[in-house]
Amino acid sequence: MGSSKKKISRVCLLVGALVSFIACSSDPGAASPRLAVPFTSDISINEIMVAQIDHAAHFIWDAANPDLAAGEVDWEEVEHHAIQIISSRAAMTMGGTGVNDAMWVVQRSWRDYVEQMNAAGLLALSSSRAADQTQLSRAGDALIATCEGCHQQYKPSIPTEGYRKRH
Template identity: 25%
Template structure:
C-alpha cells in the first residue's frame, strides 16, 4: 500500500490552518455565568446576608424575638471577606470573557454589584450591624434587578446553561 505523503501533509496543513482560524477559547475561570452564580456568588452572598438579622417565632405558644450579628473580630472579618469576594466576582463577571454576547446593561449591573459589595465590606469592617443589614439590602436589590434583566435560566445564545452547584 502506497501512502501519498503530500496528500497527508496537505490535509494536515489544511486542518491546522482551519484550527488556527477558529475562535480562541474564552477564559471562564468559574465556568458559565450560571455555574459561577451557583458555586461562588450565591454561597458567598448567603454568608453576608445571613450575618445580621432577626426572627420572631412561637416557643411554647409565646412569641420569641431574637436578633443576631457577628460577635468576634473573626466573625466580622468573615463577613467583610464575603463582601470583598462578591466585589471580585462582580469584577470577573464584568470582564470581556463574561460580558461577551451581553448588552451594555450587563456591565452596568456588574459595576453596581461591585459598588454595593464595596459598601458592604466597609459596613462589615466598621462592625456596624445596621449598616451591614442596609448594605445587604442594597446588594440584594442590585442582584434582583440584574436577574430581571438577565434571567438566570436564559443565559446567552450558544452558552450551555448549567445551574447545578458543584458537589
C-alpha cells in the first residue's frame, strides 16, 4: 500500500513538472507559429476526378467482379486504390484551381457526397485487408452511387477544362 502511494505521488510530481515545462516553453509568437490556413491543390477537381478518383474506382470495380476467383484478386492493389479514394477526400473538400471548385466545396450536399465516397473507400479498404469479396462488392456499389449522385447534381455536361477520361 505504502509503496504504491509513494509511486503515485512520484508520478504526480513528474506530470506536474512536465505540465509546467510545457506551459513555460509555449511562448506564443515563438519560432514556429501555427497556421490556420490549409493548403489548396495546384490542380483542379476536374483533374483529381480524371487522374485519381476515376482510376482508383475502376480498379476497385474490376476487382469486385463476381466472376473473379478469390485467388485472382490482388488485394494489395485494392488496398492502394482504396487509400487513393480516401485520400482524395481532403482535395475534394478544399478544391483547387478549377473555375467552379470554390463554389462547389462549400455546398452541403457536395460535402455529403464526398463523405459517402469516403465511406465507400473505407469499406473497400477493410474489404481488402480482410480479403472479403462480398464486402468489396458492396463497397463497389456504394462507390458508384456516390459518383452518379454527385455527377447528376454538379457535373457540367462538358468538363470545365475539357479534361476528360480517355480510357
